[in-house]
Amino acid sequence: MTDKHVYLFSEGNSSMSSLLGRKGANLAEMYTLGLPVPFGFTVCTEACRTFYKDGKKINSFIEKQIDDALITLEEQTGKEFGHAKNPLLVSVRSGSPISMPGMMDTILNLGLNDITVEGLAQKTGNPRFAFDSYRRFIQMFSDIVLQIDHYQFESELEQMKAKAGVSKDSDLSAMHLYELVRAYKKIVKKEIKDEFPQDPKVQLMLATGAVFESWNNQRAVLYRRINRIEMDHGTAVNIQAMVFGNMGDDSGTGVAFTRNPNTGDNELFGEFLMNAQGEDVVAGIRTPQPLCELKRLMPDTYHQFKLLARNLETHYRAVQDIEFTIEQGNLFLLQTRTAKVTPEASIKIAVDMAQEEFITQDEALMRVDPHSLHSMLHETLDSTVEVEVLAVGLPASPGAAAGIIVFDSEEAERLQRTGHEVILLRRETSPDDIHGMVASVGILTSQGGMTSHAAVVARDMSKPCIVGCETMQINESRQEVTFGETILKAGDTITLDGSTGRVILGRAPLVAPTFSQEFTTMLYWAKRRKQMEVLGSVNTPKEAIQAKSLGAEGIGLCRTEFMFMDPVRVPIVQEMILSQNKWERKKALDKLLPMQKSDFLEMFRIMDGKDVIIRLLDPPLHEFLPSAETLSIEIERAKVNKNFDEVQEKEKLLRRVKALHELNPSFGHRGCRLGITYPEIYEMQVTAIAEAALELKHEGIRIHPNIIVPLVSHANEMKLVREQVEETLKHVFEVYKDEIQIPIGAFIELPRACITANQIARYADFMTFGCNDLTQTTYGFSRDDAEGKYLAYYIDHKILPDNPFTVIDQEGVGGLIRFGTENGRKNKPQLRVGVTGVPSSEKKSVRFFHGIGLDYLSCVPHLVPIAIVSAAQAAILAEETKAVKKDQVKSTV
Secondary structure (H helix, E strand, O other): OOOOOEEEHHHOOHHHHHHHHHHHHHHHHHHHOOOOOOOEEEEOHHHHHHHHHOOOOOOHHHHHHHHHHHHHHHHHHOOEEOOOOOEEOEEEEEEOOOOOOOOOOEEEEEOOOOOHHHHHHHHHOOHHHHHHHHHHHHHHHHHHOOOOOHHHHHHHHHHHHHHHOOOOHHHOOHHHHHHHHHHHHHHHHHHHOOOOOOOHHHHHHHHHHHHHHHOOOHHHHHHHHHOOOOOOOOOEEEEEEOOOOOOOOOOEEEEEEOOOOOOOOOOOEEEEEEOOOHHHHHOOOOOOEEHHHHHHHOHHHHHHHHHHHHHHHHHHOOOEEEEEEEEOOEEEEEEEEEOOOOHHHHHHHHHHHHHOOOOOHHHHHHOOOHHHHHHHHOOEEOOOOOOOEEEEOEEEEOOEEEEEEEOOHHHHHHHHHOOOOEEEEEOOOOHHHHHHHHHOOEEEEOOOOOOOHHHHHHHHHOOOEEEOOOOEEEEOOOOEEEEOOEEEEOOOEEEEEOOOOEEEEOOOOEEOOOOOHHHHHHHHHHHHHOOOEEEEEEOOHHHHHHHHHOOOOEEEEEEHHHHHHOOOOHHHHHHHHOOOOHHHHHHHHHHHHHHHHHHHHHHHHHHOOOEEEEEOOOOOHHHHOOOHHHHHHHHHHHHHOOOHHHHHHHHHHHHHHHHHOOOOHHHOOOOHHHHHHOHHHHHHHHHHHHHHHHHHHHOOOOOEEEEEEOOOOOHHHHHHHHHHHHHHHHHHHHHHOOOOOOOEEEEEOOHHHHHOHHHHHHHOOEEEEEHHHHHHHHHOOOHHHHHHOOHHHHHHOOOOOOOOOOOOOOOOHHHHHHHHHHHHOOOOOOOEEEEEOHHHOOHHHHHHHHHOOOOEEEEOHHHHHHHHHHHHHHHHHHHHHHHHHHHHHHHHO
16 A cells, blocks of 8 residues: 555556556556646545545545645646636546446536636636536536436526527527526525535545545446456546637547447547537537548648557557547547447457557457357348338447337336346436446437447447437337337337447347358467367257357257257157156157157268267156146136046146156256166167267268266266166167267266266266256255346345356356366376356356366357357466466576
8 A cells, every 4th residue: 555645647657557547547658658638637546445444535645645736737737726817627537447438427627616717718718618618517516526416407408598599509608608507506506505616626525525436336336247347446536637629619529449449440430529528429418420520620630630549559559449629729638548349349450450460369369358249149130121210320339139118227127127128218328327228138319429328338238229319209208209200109119220220110030140251260260279179058950050150169068858849749758758667658769769860860960070969868857748737727628618538638647747746856857867767768869879870970971979977966877877878879789780989978067976076987988067057056046046036136245256157156166166077087087078058158267167177168059159269268368377477486596
């Protein structure tokens, strides 16, 4: 801990982001590089943590350092804080160590009061500008510091525009703005029973404390939880001399990206507004102009900005998101940070930069967030189908989504929790809408531009978003939206095409995604770099095709029970279950044998020489039968209709359903227990596998079948089932007068199996850990109950750091997998070990699996590319860590 809590821009650099926040560190870096950055200082993140320790108070020690820095700022600018004729005004902005765009608070024009506003008007000769700045300051300060609802101020502004007969706030005269300031101050007096604070020093301390408090506002906490950002970093506060984009037609403000954040194209991309301040752009209050228009209006300024933007990208070796202001023709940079871009853009940018030799291939791979690829691997709008387009807005975030209309964030969250897909409609979103945006599948606003709050946050969340849809008229009180002559109500369905900006009536058909050349290149690099194999977990041949097309190197888990769910097969399965003896059961199984065999023939052909691990049947048998409640209703109906044959048949089925009923099916008659008590079931499946393999071998097709035994808890279970499988294989080989190697493995899903893995491994050629059931049995959680009831509470209140069903619990479940792997390899050092389940593609979990030496990952088809990139990153990080440790040893020696 240091005694220094306040740093001038001249005292920092980009390596100090943990102390100065990312924004403060970058401002300091730009200032020392000689770029046109208004001078200022940063109150560090440590001061924020001290603020909370001191009961949300700024202590006198930190206040003294702020006063000293303010004196230096006055010397640098030649202005004085609170001076009646030459006032210094500052902005007060948050800036955490981890980028959290739009989640915390900003106050502009601080230092204005009833006296300094007159001095500003006289000094600039522009009273309209002075009172415009004052009304903005009162609204922001009142909203953030005094906690007065900003809609009250917006209402006054709308009334004033109506009175003046103008549509834009920039068209209001100085007198209108003077009246607006008086109206705003009346709102303040009414709400806080006191006058608006006039002392600039008091304003500054209150604003600094409010920005510190914004670290823990609802939207910021939710954003950190969603993005798994640590809660205790704190935010820095950046206090910077104001420059003004609202001083007339030679002034303006904007946001730009050094490359297109939607597509990744290597072009300057952004928006600006003339005669405006920064919040007008990001809040979507006015629809801005594209940056190319600045080239026409102010060509010298545009070319200066373009050169500075390129230099910043080169300096930081990453795409930059830059805020700028033009004050009477003079360009100033207010911020630069690594840009938030769409997943598609992030891949193109990373690949392009590597091919430009700007970064290495390893750096390119590490810049892709595996989690962000989810949105690329889902369906998009089918371009071949005619749709009814209601309106067209700005395509702010690509992808497509269909859902029911909602008009407020609370309703969006409520409906999402009850299983609905919702589209959030707003005039413009604000940071307070974050929970509704999270709950929605898509976002649509009538105002705002490509760099507005809605656009930036939607891109960050990989959700389709359309902004600036000006033909859309929202009536929140009536819960209606009008598109031309079409009126829709809350609950009606629309589709958003975030790639084109089209708003479509009803639920439009979607199609499978297509991938860019850059995506293919990235996967190719990742495949070469990773060390663990990535396999697909599939239920059907159709899913096998999908897994292979997405890069799977084989099938790590073929769940055969899903093959029996076909409507044609269910009656035969029911016949098998209802059998009174082994012979009746075999008769039904003989009907299923050719069906199973055809599945495996197709699966093996699809995978063509790649490993296919087939799990023997593992469901509770009652899942194939109708519920007792349904049967009882059907029996009563048949009795009413005097259909006594049906009554007799249904009653027989009901008795069998009741006989098979289990109090806890998850721990019931399933897995290898089923194969041990009804060996003829596994005999049929093994026969189908072996016959399919041999027939394809005779056709010259390469096949690598594997059989895995589910839910093993004891070595004797594995020994017995292995003997049964080998006996069946021997019989098939004798009939076909040929044979093929078919390894037999153990599916490890129970803690006892992990602990006794060395014993089980005697009878297993390989082992796969099943994360889902292993997590349930380790925690004693029922996944469905936990996720539906108490697990969210556990995560919210830090009882658990993550959902253990999606991120591996490294200490508990992970500890069992580590022990089981090491134990299993005691007598079989070359034992092949893998893992399946959702964590097999999640990046933190994959790094853990790489670290304990697993050989393969198996995940559902659409997660395969995510697992490939995660595995590559795990290999790169492991090498980097090893190199660092080696260097540390050398330096110690």
